[in-house]
Amino acid sequence: xxxxxxxxxxxxxxxAIPFLKELPNIRSKWQAVLDEYRLASEFEFYFTPRRLxxxxxxxxxxxxxxxxxxxxxxxxxxIKDGAxxxxxxxxxxxxxxxxxxxxxxxxxGKEVLYYEQEVIGNxxxxxxxxxxxxxxxxxxxxxxxxxxxxxxxxxxxxRSFLCLxxxxxxxxxxxGIASEARSYPHRDIGYEKVGVxxxxxxxxxxxxxxxxxxANERRVKILEQFKAIEAQNxxxxxxxxxxxxxxxxxxxxxxxxxxxxxxxxxxxPSEVIITSMKENQRYFPVFKNGKLSNHFVVVSNSLSTDSxxxxxxxxxxxxxxxxxxxxxxxxxxxxEFSPEKLKNVxxxxxxxxxxxxxxxxxxxxxxxxxxxxxxLRSEVGSxxxxxxxxxxxxxxxxxxxxxVYEFTELQGVMxxxxxxxxxxxxxxxxxxxxxxxxxxxxxxxxxxxxxxLVALAIKLETLVGLFSVGKIPTGxxxxxxxxxxxxxxxxxxxxxxxxFDMSEFLSDIAKGYTKFDVGALVGFINERLYTFFESNxxxxxxxxxxxxxxxxxxxxxxxxxxxxCASESFRENFSTFKRLANIIKDEIKTGVDESLFEAEAERNxxxxxxxxxxxxxxxEDKLNTLFALKGAIDGFFDAVMINAxxxxxxxxxxxxxxxxxxxxxxxxxxxxxxx
Numbered sequence: 106x107x108x109x110x111x112x113x114x115x116x117x118x119x120x121a122i123p124f125l126k127e128l129p130n131i132r133s134k135w136q137a138v139l140d141e142y143r144l145a146s147e148f149e150f151y152f153t154p155r156r157l158x159x160x161x162x163x164x165x166x167x168x169x170x171x172x173x174x175x176x177x178x179x180x181x182x183x184i185k186d187g188a189x190x191x192x193x194x195x196x197x198x199x200x201x202x203x204x205x206x207x208x209x210x211x212x213x214g215k216e217v218l219y220y221e222q223e224v225i226g227n228x229x230x231x232x233x234x235x236x237x238x239x240x241x242x243x244x245x246x247x248x249x250x251x252x253x254x255x256x257x258x259x260x261x262x263x264r265s266f267l268c269l270x271x272x273x274x275x276x277x278x279x280x281g282i283a284s285e286a287r288s289y290p291h292r293d294i295g296y297e298k299v300g301v302x303x304x305x306x307x308x309x310x311x312x313x314x315x316x317x318x319x320a321n322e323r324r325v326k327i328l329e330q331f332k333a334i335e336a337q338n339x340x341x342x343x344x345x346x347x348x349x350x351x352x353x354x355x356x357x358x359x360x361x362x363x364x365x366x367x368x369x370x371x372x373x374p375s376e377v378i379i380t381s382m383k384e385n386q387r388y389f390p391v392f393k394n395g396k397l398s399n400h401f402v403v404v405s406n407s408l409s410t411d412s413x414x415x416x417x418x419x420x421x422x423x424x425x426x427x428x429x430x431x432x433x434x435x436x437x438x439x440x441e442f443s444p445e446k447l448k449n450v451x452x453x454x455x456x457x458x459x460x461x462x463x464x465x466x467x468x469x470x471x472x473x474x475x476x477x478x479x480x481l482r483s484e485v486g487s488x489x490x491x492x493x494x495x496x497x498x499x500x501x502x503x504x505x506x507x508x509v510y511e512f513t514e515l516q517g518v519m520x521x522x523x524x525x526x527x528x529x530x531x532x533x534x535x536x537x538x539x540x541x542x543x544x545x546x547x548x549x550x551x552x553x554x555x556x557x558l559v560a561l562a563i564k565l566e567t568l569v570g571l572f573s574v575g576k577i578p579t580g581x582x583x584x585x586x587x588x589x590x591x592x593x594x595x596x597x598x599x600x601x602x603x604x605f606d607m608s609e610f611l612s613d614i615a616k617g618y619t620k621f622d623v624g625a626l627v628g629f630i631n632e633r634l635y636t637f638f639e640s641n642x643x644x645x646x647x648x649x650x651x652x653x654x655x656x657x658x659x660x661x662x663x664x665x666x667x668x669x670c671a672s673e674s675f676r677e678n679f680s681t682f683k684r685l686a687n688i689i690k691d692e693i694k695t696g697v698d699e700s701l702f703e704a705e706a707e708r709n710x711x712x713x714x715x716x717x718x719x720x721x722x723x724x725e726d727k728l729n730t731l732f733a734l735k736g737a738i739d740g741f742f743d744a745v746m747i748n749a750x751x752x753x754x755x756x757x758x759x760x761x762x763x764x765x766x767x768x769x770x771x772x773x774x775x776x777x778x779x780x
Contacts, residue, residue, distance in 0.1 A: 110229075114263065173224050178192045200222070206220075230273070233275050286300060317357060352404045363416070450505065470493050485555050501516075503517070503520035503523060504516065541560070544589070564597075592633050594656075666728060675732070682732065704741075
C-alpha cells in the first residue's frame, strides 16, 4: 500500500552560492538514500532559503521483504580433518547460526558455505528519520556550521522537521530537533511555527504562510515583475542569469522594486556601478536608451506593503557604496598611471614582481609581432611595436589603483579607462581592456588583431612562466587557471587565424626561463583540444599524433578527419587502411624505385598515389583522395607479397606503403582511429 509522503527540513537562511553549487546533486543524493533503504519512488523537490522539501505521491508504507544471501569459504577450506575449521565457525557466527546449521551449495562449479535468510521489510515510518539524517549528511556545501553545544554540523542550523506519511505525522528526533506537524511561515508573518493538518493543506496554504515553494514559480514571478517595471518606466533591466538564480534562491516571496541614485554617480565607469550593484547588493542594473541609468531593481523578500521604505533603505546602502567608488575613481585619475609601482607588487616568489612579468610578456608580444607584422601594420600603422610596448607595460598598471583594490574583478577594465583618461591611443586602450579575453566558455573575444596579440602574449607568458617553476595543474587542481589560459590561446589562434609552429615558438621563448620540458607544455595546450570537439576522441588523438606544430593546422585536420569519418562508406573502407598502418608499425620506409616493380598492381598504385601527393589540396579533400586509393591498395595487397624473399623487392614494397602512410601523417596518424 502506498501513500503520499511530505518531508520539510527547516533551516536558517541558506547562502545562495554554495547551495546552488550543490543543487544539481540534491535529487540524486535523496534517490541514493531511497535505493539503499529499498523504498525508491518518484518524488518532487522544492526549496526556499529556509526549507528543503521532498514530496512523494506514492510512497510505500513498508519495505519489500527480501532474501539475504551469504557465501563463505570453499568446502575443502571449511572442513579440515572431518571437522569444521575456524573459517567455517567464523562464518556461522557472522550469520548468527549454530555450527549444526552450516550448509554447502554449489556455485560456479564449486561447493561453498552458503546461508540465506528472509528479511521482513520494516515499516517506512520507522526508517524515515534515519533516511533524512543520512540525506542531510550526504550534502556537501564546502563549509559547515556548528550550533547549540556544537554537537551538530550543517551549512546552517537546522530548526525544524515536518514529516507527514498520509495523514500521520511521523515522529523522529535528529540534529536535536523533534519532528512535528508544524512549519515556519515567512518571517514577516511570524517567528512561531504554525500547524499543518495535512499534505494537501501544506501545499494549498503555502502562499497564505507567505511562501512560494516552487523555485520556477518564483523565477517566473520575478521576470513578470521585471516586464511590468520596464513597461511602466520605459527602461530595460540588465538580466544576469547567475544573479537571477541567486535571487530566486534567497527569496520565499519575491517582490521586484525600482530604486534610484543620484545622476552624478554616473561619472563613475558603468562597470564599477554594475559590479557594485551585483556583487555587493544583488541589484539588477537598469538601462535607458542603451545607456546605464541612475536606477536599479532590488528583489525584496518582504511581504510589507510599504515598498517605499524598502526602496529607501536599499538606496541608502547603494549611495554609500557609490560614494566610495566615486572617491576611488577621482583619486585614481589624479594619480600617475604607469607600471613603475608594479615593481613593488610580487607576482610569484619564483618569478619576481609584476613589472618583471610585464617585461617578459612584452618579449613574447614582440616576438609574435614579427610573425604578424603585416596584419599589425595595416591595422595600427608602422608604429605597432611602440604601441605594443605601451599596451603590455601598462596592462597591469591598474593593479595599484584604489578601484581595483576594491573591485579586483575589474582588472584591465579600469586600466582601459585610466589609459584613455591619460591620452593613450585607442588601440592601447582597447588592448588593456581586452587583455584577459577570452575568460570563459561563452566569453567575448579580443575585438582587434592588436588586442588579440596582446592577450595571446600574456597567456603564453603565463603558461611558460608557471611551467618553468613547476606550477603545473594536477587532477582537478588548477590554482593558477592554466587550463583556462590554454583554452584562451586556442580560441585566439582560431578566431584570428594566427598560424605558426607553437612548439618551435615556445622553445625559443623558454630560453629565458629556468629549463623545463617544453614538450609537456605543448602537450598540455594540445590536450585542451579534446574539450573543443564532441567527436570521437581517437580522431583528435590521431591528428595530435601527427606532431604538427601549428595549432591552427591541428584544428583544421581534426575538423576534416571528423567529417571524413562521419561518411557512410568510411567504416566499410577503413579496414584497408588499418592493414596499411599495421604493416608500418614503428618504422616508415621511403625511397621507392619504380624499376623494381614486378606487378601491374604496384605500378597502378604508385601512379595513382603520386597524382594525389602532387596535388595541393585542403585537409578534407586530401583525406578523401587518399582514402579513394582503397581499390588500388586492395589490388596491391591481393597481387603481391610485401615481405618478399628478395630484400630489395621487400624494401621497395614497404617503401611504397610507407610513402602512402607518410602522406596521411601530414594530417593524422590513422592507426590511432578506433571506431
